[in-house]
Amino acid sequence: MIKRGIGRQIVLHYFIVVFVTLFMVEVIFSLAIRMYYYDTIKNHMYVHSTWASDYFQKFVRLNAERDPDYFTEMLRTFELDNTELLILNNKGEVQASSSGFQADKAIQTSDVPQAAAGNVGTWIGRQTSTGETVMAVSTPLQVRGETRYIVRYLTSLESVNSKLMNLTLVSVGVAGAVLALVTLFSIGLANSIVKPINNIRAVSAQMAKGKFDVRIKGNYKYELGELAATLNYMAQEIVRSNQIKDDFISSISHELRTPLTGIKGWSETLKLGGFDPEETELGMGIIAKETDRLIGLVEEMLDFSKLQQNEMKLVITVVNLKEILQETMLNVWAKAEQKGIQIKLDDHIERGIYVNGDGNRLKQVFLNLVDNAIKFSAENSWIHFVIKQQSDTQVLVEVVDSGIGISHEHLNKVKDRFFQVNHQGGGTGLGLAISQQLVELHHGQMDIHSELGVGTTVSVMLPIHEIKDEGEVSSPDG
Template sequence: MIKKGIGRQIVMHYFIVVFVTLFMVEIIFSLAIRVYYYDTVYNHMYTHSTWTSDYFQKFGRLSSDRDPGYFTEMLQTFELDNTELMILSRNGDVLASSNALQADKAVQTSDVSQAVSGSVGKWIGRQPSTGEMVMAVSMPLMERGENRFVVRFVTSLERINANLMKLTLLSIGVCLAVLALVTLFSVGLANSIVKPINNIRAVSAQMAKGRFDIRIRGKYPYELGELAETLNYMAKEIVRSNQIKDDFISSISHELRTPLTGIKGWSETLTIGGFDPEETRLGIGIISKETDRLIGLVEEMLDFSKLQQNEMKLVISRVNLKELLQETMLNVWAKAEQKGIQIKLEDETEQPVTVMGDGNRLKQVFLNLVDNAIKFSHENSWIHLVVSLKEDNRVLVQVVDSGIGISEEHLNKVKDRFFQVNHQGGGTGLGLAITQQLVELHHGDIDLQSELGVGTTVLVELPLAEPEEQTGEEDLASTEGESSDE
């Protein structure tokens, strides 16, 4: 007995479908074979009835009334094997019969009535005298256009019905054999589906308990194989995400401890007093610098949290992209100067470039990209910001550096949250993840191209703003709506 579940459902569905199909086929087959046999018998008797009627029309009027033995001669001429031939009067009285035992009563079946009315009659029923199933075919015998007598052929259907029963039982046996084979096949099919599902379910239950080191073994076909691969991939990604999270916690703990240690140390030192103004100014400067660093780390995590929860609000306006990039270069100029890095803006558009977006957030995007380029570039190298237009009404900004580059192994992961190629480089590993989401909020795309030891190119695509005369009213409405939300 198959226990409840998908396996039983599959077997039951197969069984029901095949059973109903075979049942309908059996009924149609039984009816068809019965009709075929019965029609064959009917056609045979009908043909002989026609011959008898034709013979009577040609020769009957010469002898039927004057020669009592005429009907006997007709019986001998048109008699059929295993069939009783009868000549009846219009009232159904038996005038002659090939059966030695003639009926005492008049024949009143429907076939005789039809023949008396001038048509061919057919009747299937039980013979009153014997109780057996018979078929009777009656036809009028016409003389000079007048219906004088009725010729009636009667044959037993018992042997035919017996043969039909044998064929029916045989066909039922075949159907039962087919049904048994289909049931066995469906059980095998159900097991081939249920066993992998049970295996996948067992492994999934272990994964639900936190055991992400186990994997679904075996090669499964079609959707089951895809499901197994998806679960294995999910477990692999969870392990990787947990590892990245652990690395992030370790890294952020170090990033937070370092400035806090400096702030605490200088605070205690300055509390003691006795320092000259220069030393005091140095200590306060370090405290201020480390405080800014802490604020930057916290703001980065807050921005990421807002983006994850879809709570980041953008103040949309028309932004001059070239001016924004120039401001970005000025903001990082001092940091680049310390490493002797030259930053250059290359304009390939030769026209104003305006986009619709939040200027502060777009500036955050390019500040993060340029800051990363400076961080991972060699001393006395260069960084180029290239602005160009694309055919699909979009602008492309490329941040190109000649730094250390990124290996192919890490290139697809650098935009993942918490991921850091170099954990000693500082930071939270959220910068590129935040950058990507901000670009996507502006309906743009970001892509990275890099070669280890050669450099990195970050490509940012943004949609251009419509001409101002077409969008002035829309911008005003958008600004008013955002102001009311705030």
């Protein structure tokens, strides 16, 4: 007994389809073979009845109808084996019979009235006297266009029906064997599908319980193979995501501990008092700097949370993209000067170019990109902002650096949340993930191209609102 499930459904569907098909074939075969045998018998009797009619016409022309041996001669000449030949008048009364049987009343089966009307009549039915199934073929014998007599052949169909029954039983047996083979085949097919599904289900249940180190084993084909590969990939990604999350927690704990330690140390030190104004100012400056650093970390995590929950609200205005880039450069100028890094704007557009967007959020994107470029660039290197119009509807901004670059292994992961190429570099690993989503909210696209030891280029494609004269400039805040 097959357990309830997809295996039973497969076997049941195969069984029903094959059973219905075989049943229809069986019915059609039985009807066709029966019709073939019956038509053969009917045609055989019809041919002989036609000959009898021709014989009768010859005797009419010779005026031999008055011969008392006329019917006897016809019976002897046209008699068939296992078939009774009757000569009837046009009322159905028996005039002569090859079996010597004389009916006490006229025969009125459907073939006789048809023959009396001048047509060839056929009747299949059960003989009242014997209970046998018989076939009768009646042909008119006409004199000057008028039916005078009827020649009627009558034969039993019991032998034929018995042969037909045997053929039917054989065909039913063959159909049963075919149905059994198909059922066995469908059971094997169902097992070949159900066993992998059960294996996948068992491993998935373990994954659901948090055991992401398990994998689906087996070389499955087609959709099952794709499903197994997808689940294995999902488990691998969950493991990687958990590892990234753990690294993030470790990193953010370190990032939070460092400024908090500085704030706590200097606040306790200043609390003791007795310091000169310069020392007090130094301590307060460190506390303010570390506080700003904490605020930046918290705001970055809040921004990411809002983006994940689709709660980020943009204040959309028409903003001058070149002005945003210039302000970004001014904001990071001091930080770049500390490492001797030169920042330059390569402007390939003579007039202002405008986009629909939130000026502050776009500025956040470019600040994050150039901050990463400064962080991972060597001293006395360079960073270029490149802005150029790609088409009538798009503008391209590139942040190009000559820093350490990103390996091919890490390039596809740098925009993932919490991912950090260098965990010692600080940060939350959310900057590029946030920038990516902010660019997408502006209906743009961000791509990263990098070569290890050569440098990195981050491309931001944004839709253009309008190109105006240089005098028509609006602020990034709208």
